[in-house]
Amino acid sequence: MQQNAAELCTILVRDTYGELSSRVVAALLEYGRSTLYTIVRRVKIPERVVKQTLVVLIQQHLVLHYTNEDGGRDATHYECNWLQIYELLHSGRMVRTIEERFGSEAASVISNFLLLGHARVSDFITAYGISTKPKPNAVLPNGTAISASEATGTAPITSAAQISKHIITLMQAKFLVPVQVHHMHPSVDTENAIRQRVTAEQAGSAAALQAKTKKAIDEKVAEKMEALSSDLDNKNFGLKRKSDQQDGRARKRTKFSAAQPIEEEEWEIDGSIVLRVNNAKFLAIFRNEELVRWAESRIGKTTSLVYAELLKHLEKNVVGHRTEKGLVDGGKKTVVSTLDIGNTLKKDIDLVNSIAAGPAMTNGHKRSMTNGHLFTANDEESEGDSDDYDLDADIDGDDMGMNGTHELSSAAQEKKEQLQNIRKHLMLLADDPNQFVTKQEGSMQYGGWTVDTQKLCEALRIRELEQIVEERFGGIATRLVRIIKDKGKMDEKGLADTALLRQKDIRAHLGVLHERGFLHIQEVPKTAERLPARTFYFFYFDEKMSKMAMLNDFYKAMSRILQRIDHERSLNSMLLSKADRTDVKGHEEELLTKKELTDLAKWKRSEEKLLAQLMRVDRQVMMFRDW
Amino acid sequence: MSDLQPVARKIYDSCGHDHQKLYAANELLPFVPSRDQHELVAAINELLGRGYLRTLKQGDAYVYKFVSKDEVDRTRNLTPDEALVYQHIESAAREGIWSKTLKARTNLHPTVLTRCLKTLETHRYIKSIKSVKFPTRKIYMLWDLTPTIEVTGGPWFTDAELDADFINALLVAIERFVTARSFPKQKPGVAGMVVVFEAGYTGYPTLSDITQWVKNSNLTEVELSEADIKALLEVLIYDGKLERVIGGTAYKAIRKVEGAVKQGVTEAPCGRCPVFDLCNEDGPINAANCVYFEKWLAEI
Structure with missing residues (x-):
């Protein structure tokens, strides 16, 4: 937790939940875990009010609490969950994502859950449309233009059945997850409690803390912690089977596409469970979007579309767990076959024209190119693939034999061609130095693919960092950073030789990079006196330290943007309050003067620009911290 | 030459044209008409004295080397x-x-x-x-x-100074060469579509291709070895302009994204702010009175 992050979180809470909450949060962030009494003493607000504030914050998962039960007197500690506070920034993105995937109704469900923090399903359904006329999430400091009221305005949700249908879909896709007790506690406390229990079971007495038992206990604790979160991995966790299925008449329902019927049982929600938004799942989706953008810039639009389709298959059942190392999901284990992609990929994408064969291969006409590729010089690859192609040939032969009709075989031919083209795009992705996908040798026709998201994100981070260096310090600095990263520790002379630059030219760059925390120096004295003149200075690059320095800068920059918005707002406060009046709203053209109108437009532009910038920095924060 | 005695002159005329060859004393003896050791010694002494001959030690024996006439005149x-x-x-x-x-x-x-x-x-x-x-x-x-x-210091140095212009010119030329061979030509009819070579394409230029091209292109008169070209390619890789493909044996250009947008943090004023470390909400520099924000917001 860094100071700049604390500042940012305080601002976010103030903008969303008001001054009171932000003071409590600020105290918690500054002093860490505290009891109610300490909080009251620090914020100098009556206990009753602090309690009310804490309730709100706990409802929003912004504050975690834990009651220590042993030792006679119960003591409840409160702790700020600052990562969750940061998630307030993402609400706009989340609503938009859901709208793109499930439509505006589902989006309004999500935005309401975002506003509520967590809610019991039955309450949510009954309250819908009666009391909580969904407010536009303009109250949230997000820059995206989607507002829930607009969404519901165009497609009002009318029945409870509809809502629950949306909730079930969102739950199955893990966008909504049931709240469990351990969600409300700091993970350290949860772990400690488990450890205590395990130790008691294992040893009986605290005296027998041998190294061996300690290790066993550690393992067991890790296992149990894992088990806590793995509940969520079950696709239908929190749902129960519809009663009419008990007699075994499973109904079939096609869900994803007509070509691929999926046998699916009907589920209904247990009205008593409490749901919340699963932030980690959204993070995984944002990450995948970024990866697709990257693939586009590296290879091309069409390939990135294929990649997006592949990632969509991967993320379907992913829950996403946030860990120290980044997001953990099933990407490495889940294999997606080319056939899957072929089934869902939009047919109107031009797969052929974005890939050119080598000059040697263009002699033949286009059709034979796909097979011609087999017999060319790139031996190892075609050897590996030849099985697949043989298989194709067999199947093709069978088709011809059985059907004999031209229409069918041409349809099959078309399908086959499409799959081969998709395969080519995937091969491109696999061939890239960043290894967007990994080919899995297996029995799957046309091959199966996995994605090592962790490794990719590592590369993505490095690339982002280099770009930041490039834009802030210029091309030479980037060259130097890359060299140092590649070669490890280097002194000025070695650097100058590798970079083909004069020593005196690189010195200034190295100085600035060091000052801003991108590079670090190790001093190795030649003599015992440690004279500066008789010392080697080795520059090195430490990704973790650079990352921290960057994040710190990001948080600060974000705080400044939010503060600037406040400032701009206060500059225009008179005008804004006038424009906000109910009689003026909608009639701005008639009731405001010309100057006021231009000012209003200007303010809107500035705010938009600042918020857009905020979101772009947010993307970088996610990249460096979450993925 | 006229200053030499006839014997000495005879020796010098017979052997002096080869300035690299080393002679032992008895190898010079045949050139003395009388085959007299004493006469030879006198002649050698004379040549040495006038600077036409130089003694060198080879193992334990002394050998002689003749000096060119120009040089003798020079040192005289x-x-x-x-x-x-x-x-x-x-x-x-x-x-x-x-x-x-x-x-x-x-x-x-x-x-x-x-x-x-x-x-x-x-x-x-x-x-x-x-x-x-x-x-x-x-x-x-x-x-x-x-x-x-x-x-x-090798080809990169002119007058013991790193020749940055020369290097940069070569870098640009090589980058262009590799770029031209990294992407297929646009197919007619599908304008605006980004086209790439298929996976496993082997036509990317290798180190020797590039070296050969530089040699034949009259870019420079300086002799550049493969190692020199490799150093240039390394720099291009570190500049993010090229990348290694096909197991590191060949080079491919990285596509430049047209109209690339800047990073979020570097486009906003804070990412480039010279007083970022001093900026503080309660300090003399803060978000409200920031001149950089002012300028940036005016740029809409």
């Missing part, structure tokens, strides 16, 4: 001190000799040495050069010699 006019300095500089050959070493070897007084060097330089017998390794040292070598690579 020198004072003994100057000749001594000249000899030491000459023995250093293409490596050159540091003035300090010269002083230690000749044991001359600094002023004398300086005077000698000055005379020799004005006569264009010697020249001072700059070494890449020791840019501050004064190093001398004979006028007509070219310094070795260790002294000049």
Whole structure:
């Protein structure tokens, strides 16, 4: 937790939940875990009010609490969950994502859950449309233009059945997850409690803390912690089977596409469970979007579309767990076959024209190119693939034999061609130095693919960092950073030789990079006196330290943007309050003067620009911290 | 030549044309008409004295080397001190000799040495050069010699200075060459579509292709080896312009994204702010009075 992050979180809470909450949060962030009494003493607000504030914050998962039960007197500690506070920034993105995937109704469900923090399903359904006329999430400091009221305005949700249908879909896709007790506690406390229990079971007495038992206990604790979160991995966790299925008449329902019927049982929600938004799942989706953008810039639009389709298959059942190392999901284990992609990929994408064969291969006409590729010089690859192609040939032969009709075989031919083209795009992705996908040798026709998201994100981070260096310090600095990263520790002379630059030219760059925390120096004295003149200075690059320095800068920059918005707002406060009046709203053209109108437009532009910038920095924060 | 005795002149005329060959004393004997050892010794002494011959030690034996006539004429006019300095500089050959070493070897007084060097330089017998390794040292070598690579620092150096313009020009040229071979030509009819070579394409240029191209392209008269080209390619890779493909044997250009947008943080004023560390909500520099924000917001 860094100071700049604390500042940012305080601002976010103030903008969303008001001054009171932000003071409590600020105290918690500054002093860490505290009891109610300490909080009251620090914020100098009556206990009753602090309690009310804490309730709100706990409802929003912004504050975690834990009651220590042993030792006679119960003591409840409160702790700020600052990562969750940061998630307030993402609400706009989340609503938009859901709208793109499930439509505006589902989006309004999500935005309401975002506003509520967590809610019991039955309450949510009954309250819908009666009391909580969904407010536009303009109250949230997000820059995206989607507002829930607009969404519901165009497609009002009318029945409870509809809502629950949306909730079930969102739950199955893990966008909504049931709240469990351990969600409300700091993970350290949860772990400690488990450890205590395990130790008691294992040893009986605290005296027998041998190294061996300690290790066993550690393992067991890790296992149990894992088990806590793995509940969520079950696709239908929190749902129960519809009663009419008990007699075994499973109904079939096609869900994803007509070509691929999926046998699916009907589920209904247990009205008593409490749901919340699963932030980690959204993070995984944002990450995948970024990866697709990257693939586009590296290879091309069409390939990135294929990649997006592949990632969509991967993320379907992913829950996403946030860990120290980044997001953990099933990407490495889940294999997606080319056939899957072929089934869902939009047919109107031009797969052929974005890939050119080598000059040697263009002699033949286009059709034979796909097979011609087999017999060319790139031996190892075609050897590996030849099985697949043989298989194709067999199947093709069978088709011809059985059907004999031209229409069918041409349809099959078309399908086959499409799959081969998709395969080519995937091969491109696999061939890239960043290894967007990994080919899995297996029995799957046309091959199966996995994605090592962790490794990719590592590369993505490095690339982002280099770009930041490039834009802030210029091309030479980037060259130097890359060299140092590649070669490890280097002194000025070695650097100058590798970079083909004069020593005196690189010195200034190295100085600035060091000052801003991108590079670090190790001093190795030649003599015992440690004279500066008789010392080697080795520059090195430490990704973790650079990352921290960057994040710190990001948080600060974000705080400044939010503060600037406040400032701009206060500059225009008179005008804004006038424009906000109910009689003026909608009639701005008639009731405001010309100057006021231009000012209003200007303010809107500035705010938009600042918020857009905020979101772009947010993307970088996610990249460096979450993925 | 006329100053030599007939015997000595005969020896010099017969053998003196080859300045590289080393002669032992008895190898010179056949050139003495009388085959008389004493006469040979006298002749050798004379040649040595006049500077036409130089003694070298090979193992335990002494051997002789003839000196060209030009050189003899050159050294003849020198004072003994100057000749001594000249000899030491000459023995250093293409490596050159540091003035300090010269002083230690000749044991001359600094002023004398300086005077000698000055005379020799004005006569264009010697020249001072700059070494890449020791840019501050004064190093001398004979006028007509070219310094070795260790002294000049290889093709990248001109006058012991890294020739940045030359390097940059080569970098640009090589990048263009590789880029031209990294992407297929646009197919007619599908304008605006980004086209790439298929996976496993082997037509990307290799190191030897690029070296060959640089050699044939008349870009430079400097001889560039594969290692030199490789160093250039490394730099291009570090610049993020090229990447290695096909197991590192070939090179491919990285596509430039047209109209690439800046990073979020660097486009906002804070990412480029020179006083970012001083910025504080309650401080003299803060978000409200920030001039950079002012300017940036006005740029809409």
